[in-house]
Amino acid sequence: MRIESLILREVRMELKAPFETSFGVTKTRRILLVEAAADGLTGWGEITAGEGPFYSAETTETAWHVVRDFVAPLVVGKTMAAAAEVAGVLQPIRGHNMAKAGVEAALWDIEAQQKGLTLGKLLGGEFTDIACGVSIGLQESLPTLLGKVELELGAGYQRVKIKIKPGKDVELVRAVREGFPQVKLMVDANSAYRLEDAAHLKRLDDYYLMMIEQPLAYDDIHQHARLQAQLQTPVCLDESIHNVRHAQAAIELRACQIINIKLGRVGGYTEACRVHDLCRQRSIPVWCGGMLEAGVGRAHNIALSTLPGFSLPGDVSASQRYWDEDIIEPEVEVTPQGTIRVPTTPGLGYRVRRDRVEKLTVRRETWRAR
Ligand code: OSB
Ligand code: MG
Numbered sequence: 001m002r003i004e005s006l007i008l009r010e011v012r013m014e015l016k017a018p019f020e021t022s023f024g025v026t027k028t029r030r031i032l033l034v035e036a037a038a039d040g041l042t043g044w045g046e047i048t049a050g051e052g053p054f055y056s057a058e059t060t061e062t063a064w065h066v067v068r069d070f071v072a073p074l075v076v077g078k079t080m081a082a083a084a085e086v087a088g089v090l091q092p093i094r095g096h097n098m099a100k101a102g103v104e105a106a107l108w109d110i111e112a113q114q115k116g117l118t119l120g121k122l123l124g125g126e127f128t129d130i131a132c133g134v135s136i137g138l139q140e141s142l143p144t145l146l147g148k149v150e151l152e153l154g155a156g157y158q159r160v161k162i163k164i165k166p167g168k169d170v171e172l173v174r175a176v177r178e179g180f181p182q183v184k185l186m187v188d189a190n191s192a193y194r195l196e197d198a199a200h201l202k203r204l205d206d207y208y209l210m211m212i213e214q215p216l217a218y219d220d221i222h223q224h225a226r227l228q229a230q231l232q233t234p235v236c237l238d239e240s241i242h243n244v245r246h247a248q249a250a251i252e253l254r255a256c257q258i259i260n261i262k263l264g265r266v267g268g269y270t271e272a273c274r275v276h277d278l279c280r281q282r283s284i285p286v287w288c289g290g291m292l293e294a295g296v297g298r299a300h301n302i303a304l305s306t307l308p309g310f311s312l313p314g315d316v317s318a319s320q321r322y323w324d325e326d327i328i329e330p331e332v333e334v335t336p337q338g339t340i341r342v343p344t345t346p347g348l349g350y351r352v353r354r355d356r357v358e359k360l361t362v363r364r365e366t367w368r369a370r
Helices: 060-075 083-090 097-115 119-123 142-155 170-179 195-207 222-228 244-252 269-281 295-304 354-360
Strands: 003-021 024-038 041-047 129-131 133-136 159-163 184-188 235-237 258-261 286-288 339-341 361-368
Touching: 003 060, 003 097, 003 354, 024 060, 024 097, 041 060, 041 097, 041 295, 060 083, 060 097, 060 361, 083 097, 083 269, 097 119, 097 269, 119 295, 133 142, 142 159, 142 170, 159 170, 170 184, 170 195, 195 222, 222 235, 244 269, 258 269, 269 286, 354 361
Parallel strands: 133 159, 159 184, 235 258, 258 286
Antiparallel strands: 003 024, 003 361, 024 041, 129 339
């Protein structure tokens, strides 16, 4: 495929409700969309960086800079045998995984269309339906949280993740567990604790959680191993895993029993597949994390989730949970059984609503091959 052009857009989208984690509150998303053209086809990718450097070092602004000044010049005008070559082309750029992943994803969409395959199939995916869970942000009160959990279970979601932080942890978990004894429940701390909190976190062992996600520092593996040794509850790593070497270190050090894979965080499909394959080999379950994506990112998460190692419900949920109106057609919908039916048309499987994207766009830049 010869990459003829790349268009980068920033779209602003209001979340239906503010989303609060231990690292802050998000109300308006500033999302970068990548539109690539090659061999007469168009592919779409979404850059999942946050507005501020709080989940990771990347932001909407750093991603714009890195795509404009480094990624686009390396990619536009290049001829590649397959999208799998993009990772090698972008390898000289250290870090900035979300910026790279958004561009890479658009090219995978094109390759899948070219081959007449769904993106999932092109990746080696097998599932035709994926299992869905929800991530529920920190709420202003316990009754509000319990109401949300009830609502999501009523919609069919198969597991519930609640965000926790010091001072809002054991009591929340106890109340949700008492209210919903059977629910598949997990917590996500987004790096809000220190190893010295081990005894406190051990209290969570009483509530048979599926896992505790990223309790300790965002760049730590070793202390998570020390913590895991003291907990019954399986530790799952999110922020700490940026590539297959990190995953290998975490598994071999017994820092976690489960890994959350996010396309952006690991720099795209090539690396996501490497992490997936390693975890599968080592019998470490994986699941697909979310980054409050709009439709394009959501569609990519669905494709990734079709890989056979994604044996646990992911944070991939319906468009309507976050958006009044999404940018794809049809919107992502969840069945009463808490599954998403994987689309069967070639490529991403959802149509991008250009009219809507146009309306939401606040800036745009185009690069063309000469
Ligand atoms: O840690 O999984 C996380 C959202 C933004 C940043 C980090 C995380 C999250 C979520 C939301 O938990 C998942 C979703 O998109 O539904
Ligand atoms: Mg997380």
